[in-house]
Amino acid sequence: MAFRKRSEHELNALSDDELIAYIRDARVEGALAEGRLALQVLVFGHWDLVTARLRMKLPAHAVEDTAGEVIASAITSSFAGESIGQFKSWLNTIMHRKIVDFYRERERTIDAEPLGSEHDDRPSLQPLSPDDAGYVETQLVIESVLGELRDDHRRVVEIIVFQARSADDACAEVDGMTPDNAYQIVRRFRQRLRAALEGDNG
Protein backbone atom coordinates (compact mmCIF):
# COMPACT_ATOMS: atom_id res chain seq x y z
CA MET A 1 0.00 0.00 0.00
CA ALA A 2 1.34 3.47 -0.88
CA PHE A 3 2.59 5.61 1.99
CA ARG A 4 0.14 8.36 2.96
CA LYS A 5 1.35 11.41 4.85
CA ARG A 6 -0.65 12.03 8.03
CA SER A 7 -1.26 15.22 9.98
CA GLU A 8 -0.11 15.69 13.59
CA HIS A 9 -3.74 15.30 14.65
CA GLU A 10 -3.98 11.95 12.86
CA LEU A 11 -0.67 10.78 14.31
CA ASN A 12 -1.90 11.55 17.84
CA ALA A 13 -4.82 9.21 17.24
CA LEU A 14 -2.66 6.26 16.12
CA SER A 15 -1.72 3.49 18.54
CA ASP A 16 1.96 3.02 19.43
CA ASP A 17 2.25 0.06 17.11
CA GLU A 18 0.57 1.93 14.26
CA LEU A 19 2.98 4.83 14.81
CA ILE A 20 5.98 2.51 14.59
CA ALA A 21 4.65 0.98 11.38
CA TYR A 22 4.11 4.50 10.01
CA ILE A 23 7.67 5.57 10.94
CA ARG A 24 9.07 2.46 9.25
CA ASP A 25 7.01 3.04 6.09
CA ALA A 26 7.95 6.73 6.01
CA ARG A 27 11.65 5.92 6.20
CA VAL A 28 11.43 3.26 3.52
CA GLU A 29 9.68 5.78 1.25
CA GLY A 30 12.27 8.44 2.02
CA ALA A 31 9.65 10.62 3.75
CA LEU A 32 12.12 11.54 6.48
CA ALA A 33 10.34 14.63 7.83
CA GLU A 34 7.08 12.69 8.17
CA GLY A 35 8.86 9.82 9.91
CA ARG A 36 10.56 12.24 12.26
CA LEU A 37 7.29 13.92 13.24
CA ALA A 38 5.80 10.53 14.07
CA LEU A 39 8.91 9.69 16.10
CA GLN A 40 8.45 12.95 18.02
CA VAL A 41 4.83 12.04 18.76
CA LEU A 42 5.85 8.62 20.03
CA VAL A 43 8.81 9.75 22.15
CA PHE A 44 7.12 12.83 23.61
CA GLY A 45 4.01 10.79 24.39
CA HIS A 46 5.93 8.33 26.53
CA TRP A 47 8.62 10.57 28.00
CA ASP A 48 6.74 11.85 31.06
CA LEU A 49 5.16 8.45 31.76
CA VAL A 50 8.51 6.69 31.75
CA THR A 51 10.38 9.37 33.72
CA ALA A 52 7.63 9.55 36.37
CA ARG A 53 7.80 5.79 36.88
CA LEU A 54 11.59 5.82 37.01
CA ARG A 55 11.59 8.68 39.53
CA MET A 56 9.96 6.29 41.99
CA LYS A 57 12.61 3.64 41.42
CA LEU A 58 15.93 5.35 40.72
CA PRO A 59 18.02 8.17 42.17
CA ALA A 60 17.31 11.48 40.43
CA HIS A 61 20.61 11.67 38.54
CA ALA A 62 19.92 8.39 36.74
CA VAL A 63 16.33 9.05 35.66
CA GLU A 64 16.65 10.91 32.35
CA ASP A 65 19.46 8.82 30.90
CA THR A 66 17.68 5.61 31.82
CA ALA A 67 14.41 6.91 30.38
CA GLY A 68 16.21 7.69 27.12
CA GLU A 69 17.69 4.23 27.03
CA VAL A 70 14.38 2.52 27.80
CA ILE A 71 12.45 4.38 25.10
CA ALA A 72 15.26 4.03 22.55
CA SER A 73 15.61 0.30 23.17
CA ALA A 74 11.87 -0.24 22.89
CA ILE A 75 11.69 1.64 19.60
CA THR A 76 14.82 0.15 18.00
CA SER A 77 13.72 -3.35 19.06
CA SER A 78 10.32 -2.76 17.54
CA PHE A 79 12.03 -1.70 14.33
CA ALA A 80 14.14 -4.83 14.41
CA GLY A 81 10.98 -6.90 14.66
CA GLU A 82 12.03 -8.33 18.05
CA SER A 83 8.74 -7.25 19.56
CA ILE A 84 5.71 -7.80 17.41
CA GLY A 85 2.89 -5.49 18.49
CA GLN A 86 2.21 -4.42 22.06
CA PHE A 87 4.88 -1.74 22.15
CA LYS A 88 3.76 -0.72 25.62
CA SER A 89 4.23 -4.10 27.23
CA TRP A 90 7.66 -4.31 25.59
CA LEU A 91 8.45 -0.87 27.04
CA ASN A 92 7.43 -2.13 30.50
CA THR A 93 9.63 -5.20 30.16
CA ILE A 94 12.64 -3.12 29.12
CA MET A 95 12.05 -0.62 31.92
CA HIS A 96 11.99 -3.38 34.49
CA ARG A 97 15.22 -4.83 33.11
CA LYS A 98 16.96 -1.45 33.15
CA ILE A 99 15.97 -0.90 36.78
CA VAL A 100 17.40 -4.31 37.68
CA ASP A 101 20.56 -3.55 35.68
CA PHE A 102 20.95 -0.19 37.40
CA TYR A 103 21.03 -1.71 40.87
CA ARG A 104 23.31 -4.55 39.80
CA GLU A 105 25.74 -2.09 38.26
CA ARG A 106 25.53 0.22 41.26
CA GLU A 107 26.27 -2.66 43.57
CA ARG A 108 29.37 -3.45 41.56
CA THR A 109 30.47 0.19 41.45
CA ILE A 110 29.90 0.76 45.16
CA ASP A 111 31.89 -2.39 45.91
CA ALA A 112 34.70 -1.08 43.76
CA GLU A 113 34.74 2.53 45.03
CA PRO A 114 35.64 3.71 48.51
CA LEU A 115 32.87 5.37 50.48
CA GLY A 116 32.73 9.14 50.12
CA SER A 117 34.44 9.13 46.76
CA GLU A 118 33.86 12.14 44.54
CA HIS A 119 31.63 10.04 42.29
CA ASP A 120 29.23 9.31 45.10
CA ASP A 121 26.47 11.67 44.02
CA ARG A 122 23.60 9.60 45.28
CA PRO A 123 20.73 11.77 46.47
CA SER A 124 20.04 12.07 50.16
CA LEU A 125 16.66 10.50 49.44
CA GLN A 126 17.25 6.83 48.80
CA PRO A 127 15.20 4.96 46.21
CA LEU A 128 11.88 3.90 47.65
CA SER A 129 12.40 0.36 46.47
CA PRO A 130 16.01 -0.03 47.53
CA ASP A 131 16.68 -2.85 45.10
CA ASP A 132 15.14 -4.59 42.14
CA ALA A 133 13.59 -7.18 44.44
CA GLY A 134 11.37 -4.48 45.94
CA TYR A 135 10.21 -3.37 42.52
CA VAL A 136 9.49 -6.89 41.31
CA GLU A 137 7.68 -7.66 44.55
CA THR A 138 5.36 -4.67 44.20
CA GLN A 139 4.48 -5.69 40.65
CA LEU A 140 3.83 -9.26 41.70
CA VAL A 141 1.67 -8.19 44.61
CA ILE A 142 -0.56 -6.09 42.34
CA GLU A 143 -0.85 -8.88 39.79
CA SER A 144 -1.58 -11.40 42.50
CA VAL A 145 -4.30 -9.30 44.14
CA LEU A 146 -5.83 -8.52 40.75
CA GLY A 147 -5.69 -12.22 39.91
CA GLU A 148 -7.94 -13.00 42.86
CA LEU A 149 -10.77 -10.96 41.31
CA ARG A 150 -13.52 -12.03 38.94
CA ASP A 151 -13.15 -10.63 35.44
CA ASP A 152 -15.86 -7.98 35.86
CA HIS A 153 -14.50 -6.86 39.23
CA ARG A 154 -11.01 -6.75 37.82
CA ARG A 155 -12.23 -4.51 35.00
CA VAL A 156 -13.84 -2.16 37.53
CA VAL A 157 -10.53 -1.87 39.41
CA GLU A 158 -8.63 -1.23 36.21
CA ILE A 159 -11.03 1.52 35.16
CA ILE A 160 -11.31 3.33 38.50
CA VAL A 161 -7.96 2.73 40.16
CA PHE A 162 -5.48 2.31 37.32
CA GLN A 163 -7.08 4.46 34.65
CA ALA A 164 -8.36 7.08 37.12
CA ARG A 165 -11.78 7.13 35.49
CA SER A 166 -15.13 7.49 37.24
CA ALA A 167 -17.46 4.89 38.72
CA ASP A 168 -19.94 5.96 36.05
CA ASP A 169 -17.43 4.92 33.37
CA ALA A 170 -17.07 1.55 35.05
CA CYS A 171 -20.87 1.13 35.16
CA ALA A 172 -21.11 2.03 31.48
CA GLU A 173 -18.51 -0.58 30.53
CA VAL A 174 -19.34 -3.45 32.88
CA ASP A 175 -22.76 -5.06 32.56
CA GLY A 176 -24.92 -4.92 35.68
CA MET A 177 -22.51 -2.74 37.67
CA THR A 178 -23.83 0.01 39.94
CA PRO A 179 -21.82 2.89 41.43
CA ASP A 180 -22.27 1.44 44.94
CA ASN A 181 -20.99 -1.95 43.84
CA ALA A 182 -18.07 -0.35 42.02
CA TYR A 183 -17.15 1.60 45.15
CA GLN A 184 -17.25 -1.57 47.28
CA ILE A 185 -15.12 -3.51 44.79
CA VAL A 186 -12.50 -0.77 44.75
CA ARG A 187 -12.54 -0.48 48.53
CA ARG A 188 -12.06 -4.24 48.99
CA PHE A 189 -9.27 -4.26 46.39
CA ARG A 190 -7.45 -1.47 48.22
CA GLN A 191 -7.77 -3.25 51.55
CA ARG A 192 -6.50 -6.50 50.05
CA LEU A 193 -3.64 -4.72 48.29
CA ARG A 194 -2.67 -3.04 51.54
CA ALA A 195 -2.71 -6.32 53.42
CA ALA A 196 -0.61 -7.98 50.72
CA LEU A 197 1.92 -5.13 50.75
CA GLU A 198 2.20 -5.52 54.51
CA GLY A 199 2.98 -9.17 54.00
CA ASP A 200 -0.35 -10.63 55.03
CA ASN A 201 -1.15 -13.02 52.23
CA GLY A 202 -3.95 -14.83 54.00
Added chain:
Amino acid sequence: MGDAMAEIERLREQFIAAFEAGESPNPREFLTQLEGADQRELEALLDAYLAQAPRRRFDAQAFAASPARALVDDLDQSLSGVAGAWPVVLPRLRNAARLRRGDLVARLAEALVVTGREAKVERYYHEMEQGLLPPAGVSDRVLDALASLLHTTRERLREAGASPAAGGAVPHAALFARTAAPTDDELAAMASAPASAPEPEARDEVDELFLGG
Protein backbone atom coordinates in the same frame (compact mmCIF):
# COMPACT_ATOMS: atom_id res chain seq x y z
CA MET B 1 -6.43 2.63 58.48
CA GLY B 2 -9.39 4.67 57.21
CA ASP B 3 -7.43 7.91 57.65
CA ALA B 4 -4.39 6.42 55.95
CA MET B 5 -6.49 5.25 53.01
CA ALA B 6 -8.06 8.69 52.68
CA GLU B 7 -4.63 10.34 52.71
CA ILE B 8 -3.31 7.91 50.10
CA GLU B 9 -6.37 8.58 47.96
CA ARG B 10 -5.95 12.34 48.31
CA LEU B 11 -2.31 12.18 47.19
CA ARG B 12 -3.12 9.77 44.36
CA GLU B 13 -5.86 12.06 43.04
CA GLN B 14 -3.64 15.11 43.40
CA PHE B 15 -0.83 13.47 41.42
CA ILE B 16 -3.15 12.25 38.67
CA ALA B 17 -4.89 15.63 38.38
CA ALA B 18 -1.53 17.39 37.96
CA PHE B 19 -0.31 14.80 35.46
CA GLU B 20 -3.47 14.95 33.39
CA ALA B 21 -3.31 18.75 33.38
CA GLY B 22 -0.08 18.40 31.39
CA GLU B 23 2.31 19.04 34.29
CA SER B 24 5.23 16.77 35.13
CA PRO B 25 4.69 16.17 38.85
CA ASN B 26 7.48 14.32 40.62
CA PRO B 27 5.90 11.28 42.31
CA ARG B 28 8.61 11.30 44.96
CA GLU B 29 7.24 14.55 46.33
CA PHE B 30 3.95 12.76 46.95
CA LEU B 31 5.49 9.54 48.24
CA THR B 32 7.69 11.26 50.78
CA GLN B 33 4.59 12.61 52.51
CA LEU B 34 3.92 9.03 53.62
CA GLU B 35 5.91 6.29 55.28
CA GLY B 36 6.15 2.51 55.37
CA ALA B 37 3.22 0.54 53.98
CA ASP B 38 1.29 3.75 53.15
CA GLN B 39 4.17 4.83 50.95
CA ARG B 40 4.41 1.44 49.25
CA GLU B 41 0.68 1.40 48.57
CA LEU B 42 0.76 4.83 46.96
CA GLU B 43 3.82 3.83 44.93
CA ALA B 44 2.04 0.71 43.68
CA LEU B 45 -1.08 2.69 42.75
CA LEU B 46 0.82 5.45 40.95
CA ASP B 47 2.95 2.94 39.07
CA ALA B 48 -0.14 1.01 37.97
CA TYR B 49 -1.78 4.25 36.83
CA LEU B 50 1.29 5.37 34.86
CA ALA B 51 1.69 1.92 33.29
CA GLN B 52 -1.82 2.13 31.84
CA ALA B 53 -2.12 5.84 31.17
CA PRO B 54 -2.43 6.82 27.51
CA ARG B 55 0.40 8.52 25.67
CA ARG B 56 0.52 12.29 26.09
CA ARG B 57 -0.79 14.24 23.11
CA PHE B 58 2.01 15.85 21.13
CA ASP B 59 2.63 19.49 21.99
CA ALA B 60 5.30 21.10 19.80
CA GLN B 61 6.08 23.84 22.32
CA ALA B 62 6.46 21.47 25.27
CA PHE B 63 8.47 19.09 23.10
CA ALA B 64 10.94 21.83 22.14
CA ALA B 65 11.75 22.39 25.83
CA SER B 66 11.78 18.71 26.78
CA PRO B 67 14.75 16.31 27.00
CA ALA B 68 12.64 14.18 24.65
CA ARG B 69 13.85 16.44 21.84
CA ALA B 70 17.51 15.40 22.22
CA LEU B 71 16.38 11.81 22.44
CA VAL B 72 14.54 12.11 19.11
CA ASP B 73 17.70 13.50 17.48
CA ASP B 74 19.75 10.55 18.74
CA LEU B 75 17.04 8.04 17.90
CA ASP B 76 16.79 9.40 14.38
CA GLN B 77 20.49 8.66 14.05
CA SER B 78 20.00 5.20 15.57
CA LEU B 79 17.27 4.31 13.11
CA SER B 80 19.38 5.55 10.18
CA GLY B 81 22.45 3.66 11.33
CA VAL B 82 23.53 0.10 11.84
CA ALA B 83 24.28 0.12 15.55
CA GLY B 84 20.94 -0.08 17.34
CA ALA B 85 20.70 2.31 20.26
CA TRP B 86 24.41 3.16 20.48
CA PRO B 87 23.82 6.78 19.36
CA VAL B 88 21.44 7.11 22.31
CA VAL B 89 23.27 5.06 24.90
CA LEU B 90 26.97 5.84 24.39
CA PRO B 91 26.84 9.66 24.69
CA ARG B 92 24.60 9.37 27.77
CA LEU B 93 26.89 6.88 29.47
CA ARG B 94 29.86 9.09 28.62
CA ASN B 95 28.14 12.15 30.07
CA ALA B 96 27.16 10.22 33.18
CA ALA B 97 30.80 9.16 33.56
CA ARG B 98 31.74 12.85 33.15
CA LEU B 99 34.15 12.15 30.33
CA ARG B 100 34.73 14.32 27.30
CA ARG B 101 35.10 12.35 24.10
CA GLY B 102 38.81 13.19 23.82
CA ASP B 103 39.47 11.97 27.37
CA LEU B 104 37.50 8.80 26.80
CA VAL B 105 39.41 8.08 23.59
CA ALA B 106 42.77 8.63 25.31
CA ARG B 107 41.82 6.23 28.11
CA LEU B 108 40.38 3.74 25.66
CA ALA B 109 43.57 3.75 23.61
CA GLU B 110 45.57 3.24 26.79
CA ALA B 111 43.34 0.36 27.92
CA LEU B 112 43.67 -1.28 24.50
CA VAL B 113 47.45 -0.74 24.58
CA VAL B 114 47.41 1.19 21.32
CA THR B 115 48.72 4.52 22.56
CA GLY B 116 50.02 6.67 19.74
CA ARG B 117 47.11 5.63 17.55
CA GLU B 118 44.48 7.73 19.34
CA ALA B 119 43.37 9.41 16.11
CA LYS B 120 42.25 6.10 14.67
CA VAL B 121 40.59 5.04 17.93
CA GLU B 122 38.80 8.39 17.97
CA ARG B 123 37.53 7.88 14.42
CA TYR B 124 36.12 4.48 15.28
CA TYR B 125 34.61 5.65 18.57
CA HIS B 126 33.01 8.58 16.76
CA GLU B 127 31.46 6.10 14.31
CA MET B 128 30.14 4.07 17.25
CA GLU B 129 28.42 7.13 18.73
CA GLN B 130 27.03 8.01 15.31
CA GLY B 131 25.69 4.49 14.77
CA LEU B 132 27.85 3.98 11.69
CA LEU B 133 30.05 1.12 12.91
CA PRO B 134 28.56 -2.40 12.73
CA PRO B 135 28.56 -3.74 16.32
CA ALA B 136 29.38 -7.27 15.21
CA GLY B 137 32.84 -6.10 14.19
CA VAL B 138 33.64 -4.45 17.52
CA SER B 139 35.63 -6.87 19.63
CA ASP B 140 34.86 -7.89 23.20
CA ARG B 141 38.17 -6.31 24.19
CA VAL B 142 36.95 -2.90 23.04
CA LEU B 143 33.57 -3.33 24.69
CA ASP B 144 35.13 -4.53 27.96
CA ALA B 145 37.43 -1.51 28.02
CA LEU B 146 34.56 0.85 27.19
CA ALA B 147 32.29 -0.78 29.75
CA SER B 148 34.89 -0.28 32.43
CA LEU B 149 35.33 3.41 31.53
CA LEU B 150 31.57 3.99 31.30
CA HIS B 151 30.67 2.05 34.46
CA THR B 152 28.57 -0.51 32.65
CA THR B 153 28.89 -4.01 31.25
CA ARG B 154 29.88 -5.48 27.91
CA GLU B 155 26.50 -7.25 27.76
CA ARG B 156 24.62 -3.98 28.13
CA LEU B 157 26.66 -2.41 25.32
CA ARG B 158 26.10 -5.44 23.07
CA GLU B 159 22.38 -5.38 23.81
CA ALA B 160 22.16 -1.66 23.05
CA GLY B 161 23.93 -2.24 19.75
CA ALA B 162 21.36 -4.73 18.51
CA SER B 163 20.62 -3.41 15.07
CA PRO B 164 17.25 -2.40 13.63
CA ALA B 165 16.08 -4.54 10.75
CA ALA B 166 16.67 -3.45 7.19
CA GLY B 167 13.18 -1.96 7.13
CA GLY B 168 14.27 0.57 9.72
CA ALA B 169 17.38 1.80 8.00
CA VAL B 170 17.01 4.65 5.60
CA PRO B 171 17.71 3.58 2.02
CA HIS B 172 20.76 5.13 0.38
CA ALA B 173 18.52 6.85 -2.15
CA ALA B 174 16.64 8.56 0.65
CA LEU B 175 19.85 9.70 2.32
CA PHE B 176 21.07 11.05 -0.99
CA ALA B 177 17.77 12.89 -1.46
CA ARG B 178 18.51 14.91 1.69
CA THR B 179 21.39 16.68 -0.01
CA ALA B 180 21.38 19.06 -2.93
CA ALA B 181 22.35 17.64 -6.31
CA PRO B 182 26.11 17.85 -6.89
CA THR B 183 27.41 20.65 -9.04
CA ASP B 184 29.33 20.04 -12.28
CA ASP B 185 32.59 20.79 -10.45
CA GLU B 186 31.72 18.29 -7.73
CA LEU B 187 30.84 15.66 -10.30
CA ALA B 188 34.17 16.26 -12.02
CA ALA B 189 35.97 15.94 -8.69
CA MET B 190 34.14 12.68 -7.96
CA ALA B 191 35.10 11.30 -11.35
CA SER B 192 38.76 12.05 -10.78
CA ALA B 193 38.81 10.97 -7.13
CA PRO B 194 39.89 7.34 -7.55
CA ALA B 195 43.00 8.37 -9.47
CA SER B 196 44.09 10.88 -6.84
CA ALA B 197 42.98 8.94 -3.75
CA PRO B 198 45.79 7.72 -1.52
CA GLU B 199 46.53 4.02 -1.33
CA PRO B 200 44.41 2.37 1.38
CA GLU B 201 46.28 1.91 4.65
CA ALA B 202 47.27 -1.59 5.64
CA ARG B 203 44.91 -2.97 8.28
CA ASP B 204 46.48 -2.75 11.74
CA GLU B 205 45.63 -3.86 15.27
CA VAL B 206 43.21 -0.95 15.82
CA ASP B 207 41.26 -1.91 12.71
CA GLU B 208 41.13 -5.50 13.94
CA LEU B 209 39.82 -4.38 17.33
CA PHE B 210 36.96 -2.36 15.83
CA LEU B 211 36.22 -4.32 12.65
CA GLY B 212 37.41 -7.84 13.26
CA GLY B 213 34.79 -8.91 15.80
